[in-house]
Amino acid sequence: MIRNYFLRHAQVFFYTLGQLARAPVATFLTVAVIGITLALPAGLYIAIENVQRLARGWEDNGQISLFLKRDLSDPAIEKLSEKIRKLPAVSWVDYVSREAALAEFKKLSGFGEALGALDRNPLPPVLVVHPAATHSHPDALQSLLKDLRRYNEVELAQLDLEWVRRLYAMLDLARQGVLILAAGLAVAVLLIIGNTIRLAVLNRRDEIEIIKLIGGTNAFIRRPFLYAGMLQGLLGGILAWLLVGLGLLLLSSPVHRLASLYGSLFVVENMGFMATLTLIGTGGLLGWLGSRLAVGRHLRAIEPR
Amino acid sequence: MIEFAHVFKRYPGGFDALRDINLRIEAGEMAFITGHSGAGKSTLLRLITAIERPTRGEAAVNGKNLTRLPRRRIPYFRREIGVVFQDHKLLFDRTVYDNVALPLIVTGTDQYEIPRRVRAALEMVGLLDKERMLPVTLSGGEQQRVGIARAVVNKPPLLLADEPTGNLDSKLSDEILDLFLDFHHHGVTVLIATHDLHLIDRGRRRVIELNHGELARDTGARP
Numbered sequence: 329m330i331r332n333y334f335l336r337h338a339q340v341f342f343y344t345l346g347q348l349a350r351a352p353v354a355t356f357l358t359v360a361v362i363g364i365t366l367a368l369p370a371g372l373y374i375a376i377e378n379v380q381r382l383a384r385g386w387e388d389n390g391q392i393s394l395f396l397k398r399d400l401s402d403p404a405i406e407k408l409s410e411k412i413r414k415l416p417a418v419s420w421v422d423y424v425s426r427e428a429a430l431a432e433f434k435k436l437s438g439f440g441e442a443l444g445a446l447d448r449n450p451l452p453p454v455l456v457v458h459p460a461a462t463h464s465h466p467d468a469l470q471s472l473l474k475d476l477r478r479y480n481e482v483e484l485a486q487l488d489l490e491w492v493r494r495l496y497a498m499l500d501l502a503r504q505g506v507l508i509l510a511a512g513l514a515v516a517v518l519l520i521i522g523n524t525i526r527l528a529v530l531n532r533r534d535e536i537e538i539i540k541l542i543g544g545t546n547a548f549i550r551r552p553f554l555y556a557g558m559l560q561g562l563l564g565g566i567l568a569w570l571l572v573g574l575g576l577l578l579l580s581s582p583v584h585r586l587a588s589l590y591g592s593l594f595v596v597e598n599m600g601f602m603a604t605l606t607l608i609g610t611g612g613l614l615g616w617l618g619s620r621l622a623v624g625r626h627l628r629a630i631e632p633r
Numbered sequence: 634m635i636e637f638a639h640v641f642k643r644y645p646g647g648f649d650a651l652r653d654i655n656l657r658i659e660a661g662e663m664a665f666i667t668g669h670s671g672a673g674k675s676t677l678l679r680l681i682t683a684i685e686r687p688t689r690g691e692a693a694v695n696g697k698n699l700t701r702l703p704r705r706r707i708p709y710f711r712r713e714i715g716v717v718f719q720d721h722k723l724l725f726d727r728t729v730y731d732n733v734a735l736p737l738i739v740t741g742t743d744q745y746e747i748p749r750r751v752r753a754a755l756e757m758v759g760l761l762d763k764e765r766m767l768p769v770t771l772s773g774g775e776q777q778r779v780g781i782a783r784a785v786v787n788k789p790p791l792l793l794a795d796e797p798t799g800n801l802d803s804k805l806s807d808e809i810l811d812l813f814l815d816f817h818h819h820g821v822t823v824l825i826a827t828h829d830l831h832l833i834d835r836g837r838r839r840v841i842e843l844n845h846g847e848l849a850r851d852t853g854a855r856p
Contacts, residue, residue, distance in 0.1 A: 543712035544739040632684050
């Protein structure tokens with residue numbers, strides 16, 4: 329009984345596949361429209377993922393500068409540096425002594441002569457704290473900053489990550505935008521499939537009438553249309569995946585060139601396994617749903633005369 | 634098998650297609666329904682196949698009350714009835730074999746059972762050698778026989794025919810009638826709507842005559 333059930337479904341599946349293959353132009357057009365419609369949000373999603381990955385690389389440079397009190401002795405600084413280094417959020421700590429800071433400042437600022445006129449070094453000793461990769465998110469950095477400010481030896485703790493936070497906010501905004509766009513385009517796919525299936529139902533009006541007369545249930549009549557919708561949706565999803573892949577391939581070499589100019593090893597990454605699965609699955613699901621909505625509405629209208 | 638009590642059918646617009654029909658056809662009986670065009674023959678068949686419902690009165694077919702049959706039960710109800718149409722209603726993009734197999738596929742008959750039963754039905758109507766052909770390549774009489782094979786392949790207890798010989802010459806009509814008589818002999822209840830008097834004379838079975846939606850004559854069962 330159950331074997332029969334699966335056998336029947338397999339038959340309908342292959343029958344539907346055959347029907348789609350017999351009308352290659354119409355099938356291709358539907359699949360192409362779905363593919364392009366799905367490729368748009370998928371491509372944007374991948375673009376955001378890549379930018380985010382890039383931003384994660386920049387965050388590693390997101391260091392915290394601790395300006396210490398000027399009268400601290402070297403052993404005291406050593407001890408503090410050791411304490412901070414042991415924090416789980418910290419990867420390593422660089423020490424810039426007052427002398428080194430002055431030398432660097434003289435070299436870089438161009439005020440060398442003027443500084444020489446000062447009778448004492450105005451610069452404080454600095455500890456440069458590099459956060460661990462696991463604590464690179466702006467929120468984590470913010471809390472690390474708060475912890476560091478509590479040390480008595482610290483005069484001033486500075487984190488220049490405002491721009492990273494802004495980038496993150498923009499990425500969040502972009503991600504929301506893609507979601508809204510994706511929802512709108514999902515409705516478009518539903519309508520495309522719905523219209524295709526509506527035409528298919530009307531084309532096979534006589535057949536549906538006859539099947540109703542010889543005792544076919546609505547579920548039986550619906551089945552091939554649901555398979556047709558799902559198959560075209562799945563093919564559309566696969567096409568979208570190919571289009572996104574092609575787009576990334578075209579972009580990868582200019583991106584690589586640009587990255588190498590910045591001395592970066594950044595490479596564009598394609599969709600992961602789960603994202604691919606989601607894209608193709610979404611195509612199939614939308615196809616099924618679109619044809620379910622269309623068939624349900626039009627089957628009721630067709631009764632034997 | 635079929636029981637009508639004070640059945641009325643009024644179409645939207647006020648046209649009375651059937652008026653106060655009282656009818657009882659036993660299981661295993663064979664009857665002709667006759668009358669002029671528009672007398673209500675087709676409407677009667679449409680009520681029996683649950684395409685339409687009576688406006689008033691009680692109608693029962695094969696033990697099911699037609700006025701109270703839920704919509705979702707209608708497909709299962711129709712599986713017990715074989716219907717032969719004047720215009721055959723065949724699917725022209727499928728072979729003779731696939732047309733006849735359709736009711737078996739619809740009812741989910743076992744895969745290995747289908748070829749045997751399709752061939753048995755085609756053999757009964759004498760078209761076993763044409764199973765691979767498309768209906769368009771067949772003559773009108775052959776197409777009608779394919780329709781009959783499709784109607785009986787499920788072995789329904791009730792067989793309905795709406796003008797089954799409407800487009801056929803008398804020799805072909807006789808062949809078709811012989812088929813129906815044969816099914817009748819095998820215990821199937823047969824109901825044929827026709828205005829072909831030659832067919833009715835030759836059939837020598839019960840005749841139910843409709844006139845302007847009313848029952849005008851009922852000869853009762855004949856042996």
